[in-house]
Amino acid sequence: MIRRLACLLMLAAAGSVAAEAPIPGTEACATCHPAETGLHARTRMARAMTPALESAFGQNLPNQPLREAGDGYSFVYRRTLSGIEVAAERGGDRATGTIEWVLGAGVQGQTPLVNTGSGRVAESRVSYFPQLHQYGITIGQTAGASANATAALGWMQAGRDLQACIGCHSSAITRDLQPVIPGVQCQRCHLGAEEHLHDVAHRPSNPGKLPAPEQVRFCGNCHRVKPPVDDAQLENVRFQPLRLMKSRCFRSGRLACTTCHPAHQDAVRNQPAFYNEKCLSCHSSPAAHRDTRQAGDCIGCHMPYVQLHPALRFTDHYIRVVKPGDLPAGVIRQRGTGG
Numbered sequence: 001m002i003r004r005l006a007c008l009l010m011l012a013a014a015g016s017v018a019a020e021a022p023i024p025g026t027e028a029c030a031t032c033h034p035a036e037t038g039l040h041a042r043t044r045m046a047r048a049m050t051p052a053l054e055s056a057f058g059q060n061l062p063n064q065p066l067r068e069a070g071d072g073y074s075f076v077y078r079r080t081l082s083g084i085e086v087a088a089e090r091g092g093d094r095a096t097g098t099i100e101w102v103l104g105a106g107v108q109g110q111t112p113l114v115n116t117g118s119g120r121v122a123e124s125r126v127s128y129f130p131q132l133h134q135y136g137i138t139i140g141q142t143a144g145a146s147a148n149a150t151a152a153l154g155w156m157q158a159g160r161d162l163q164a165c166i167g168c169h170s171s172a173i174t175r176d177l178q179p180v181i182p183g184v185q186c187q188r189c190h191l192g193a194e195e196h197l198h199d200v201a202h203r204p205s206n207p208g209k210l211p212a213p214e215q216v217r218f219c220g221n222c223h224r225v226k227p228p229v230d231d232a233q234l235e236n237v238r239f240q241p242l243r244l245m246k247s248r249c250f251r252s253g254r255l256a257c258t259t260c261h262p263a264h265q266d267a268v269r270n271q272p273a274f275y276n277e278k279c280l281s282c283h284s285s286p287a288a289h290r291d292t293r294q295a296g297d298c299i300g301c302h303m304p305y306v307q308l309h310p311a312l313r314f315t316d317h318y319i320r321v322v323k324p325g326d327l328p329a330g331v332i333r334q335r336g337t338g339g
């Protein structure tokens with residue numbers, strides 16, 4: 001029996017029928033919408049969850065065991081036909097688990113889900129950071145030696161947390177939380193896509209047609225509109241909707257995610273002119289600047305890069321005049337150094 005993940009979304013009510021039908025994947029859309037399907041397949045959202053053996057985590061495993069700092073547990077990985085087996089061990093203390101799925105497209109970081117038996121699943125203590133070509137402690141978990149072998153496998157997830165975790169990184173799961181359609185695929189943004197498959201006249205929802213503030217909240221179902229801790233956390237820069245909503249630009253009621261992010265594509269990088277044009281569509285009269293900044297890189301000054309971790313960099317979507325001391329100087333990064 002299949003349960004559709006749409007229930008995490010605000011517009012979900014419409015899609016809760018037909019629970020028993022097999023869920024069609026993106027291939028069902030390709031015949032009539034080849035352009036959108038081809039573009040979307042190349043995005044990071046489409047690859048937000050991958051089978052362990054195909055992931056960068058699974059393909060770069062070193063021959064020597066990895067070990068925690070402070071004389072902690074060591075981790076031994078073994079690739080099998082269906083996934084990766086992991087053992088955490090120190091002296092006689094040993095715990096094992098299996099990894100079928102890895103979260104994150106592998107651009108910033110990749111974190112496995114470790115099945116520790118009898119339906120219990122942990123967020124792995126070890127992640128892979130492709131840009132650094134390094135395995136390390138998962139962001140959010142504390143470094144150093146673990147208390148015991150089971151704890152070394154990772155953070156045990158309560159059912160609700162696991163459902164949320166897989167829910168943001170996939171498009172449909174079974175009742176026992178097995179992903180049926182991994183990654184953020186068509187029907188996750190276009191609710192009613194299955195009815196549309198049976199009758200094309202039944203149009204699925206299109207977030208491009210939502211008023212700007214509603215679209216921002218729609219994307220915010222996964223990218224977040226509420227701070228998990230409080231408003232003072234630097235980590236909140238990774239929650240683009242939350243930050244964007246603070247901007248005076250947003251309060252115009254006309255600024256949507258799709259103003260700057262064409263649907264079915266990753267963020268446009270290393271093309272300042274692309275964004276300048278968006279800014280100037282609202283800020284041309286009177287000219288935003290009467291000096292040379294007029295021809296400069298608007299986002300470079302008004303949407304700086306923020307480095308949260310050696311492997312994690314985000315764009316501050318709170319569009320504003322960034323004052324000295326607003327953000328710790330050490331985390332602000334210049335643009336133009338690659339993607």
Ligand code: HEC
Pocket residue numbers: 024026028029030031032033186187190193194196197200203204205206
């Ligand atoms: C048999 C052909 C066919 C298939 C298969 C199909 N569509 Fe469509 N789709 C259409 C047609 C026709 C339209 C209307 C186009 C128009 O009027 O411009 C449409 C429109 C849409 C729209 C625009 C809705 C709007 O109001 O803006 C979306 C989104 C969409 N389809 C998504 C999907 C998804 C997702 C799938 C796969 C689950 C899919 N379609 C499968 C034919 C198809």
Ligand code: HEC
Pocket residue numbers: 044045047048049103104105106107108167168169170184188189207218219220221222223257258261265266267268
């Ligand atoms: C079902 C949850 C979900 C929804 C809904 C969603 N996203 Fe995402 N999005 C993700 C995840 C997960 C990632 C991270 C993919 C990765 O790197 O693993 C992501 C990544 C992105 C990226 C980054 C790609 C890059 O260049 O790094 C952009 C841009 C983006 N989403 C925009 C949007 C927009 C715009 C919307 C609304 C129209 C939206 N997302 C809706 C989950 C979602």
Ligand code: HEC
Pocket residue numbers: 103104105106108109110111112123139157161164165166168169221222223224238239312
């Ligand atoms: C509320 C939705 C949501 C939940 C819950 C969630 N993620 Fe994500 N995750 C995202 C989005 C959106 C991104 C991309 C942008 C970002 O990093 O904020 C992302 C990015 C990632 C990345 C890429 C590296 C990084 O940190 O950006 C990894 C790895 C990841 N998530 C793992 C997990 C794991 C493991 C869980 C559960 C234990 C989880 N996520 C729960 C939405 C979510």
Ligand code: HEC
Pocket residue numbers: 026029030033036037038040041045184185186187188189190206207208209258262263264
């Ligand atoms: C992260 C959310 C997201 C996902 C996933 C997604 N779309 Fe879309 N889609 C959008 C948005 C936003 C628009 C509106 C674009 C606009 O109006 O600027 C859109 C528009 C469309 C349209 C209408 C295009 C038009 O010119 O009116 C079609 C058709 C479509 N999507 C099909 C698909 C198909 C097929 C897939 C899967 C392969 C898919 N979408 C996956 C967000 C998404």
Ligand code: HEC
Pocket residue numbers: 248249250251252254255259275278279280281282283298299302303319320321
């Ligand atoms: C949809 C229209 C729109 C877009 C697009 C837009 N803005 Fe704005 N922005 C506004 C409005 C409205 C205000 C409020 C001030 C005003 O009325 O001039 C504002 C205010 C600002 C301010 C002053 C903020 C403050 O707190 O004093 C800055 C700086 C700014 N925008 C920069 C940008 C940049 C840079 C971009 C492109 C990345 C951009 N804006 C895109 C509408 C927009």
Ligand code: HEC
Pocket residue numbers: 216219220223238240241242244255256257258259260261267268269270275278299303313314315316317
């Ligand atoms: C005013 C333009 C603008 C708007 C509106 C906007 N973005 Fe962005 N976004 C950017 C820029 C610029 C980048 C960084 C591109 C680069 O890396 O140079 C970016 C990058 C991203 C990324 C990649 C991770 C990061 O933080 O660098 C995600 C995810 C994202 N945006 C999601 C969203 C979502 C969701 C919305 C709507 C709530 C949104 N954006 C609205 C301009 C915008």
Ligand code: HEC
Pocket residue numbers: 276279280283288289293294295296297298299300301302321
């Ligand atoms: C070199 C950094 C820099 C660049 C590039 C830059 N700005 Fe600014 N901007 C500032 C500063 C600093 C201020 C604060 C007021 C001032 O010093 O003029 C500001 C103020 C603003 C304001 C608010 C004006 C007001 O009256 O409140 C807007 C709107 C704005 N910029 C838009 C833009 C746009 C659009 C671009 C790209 C065409 C851009 N900026 C490029 C640094 C920059």
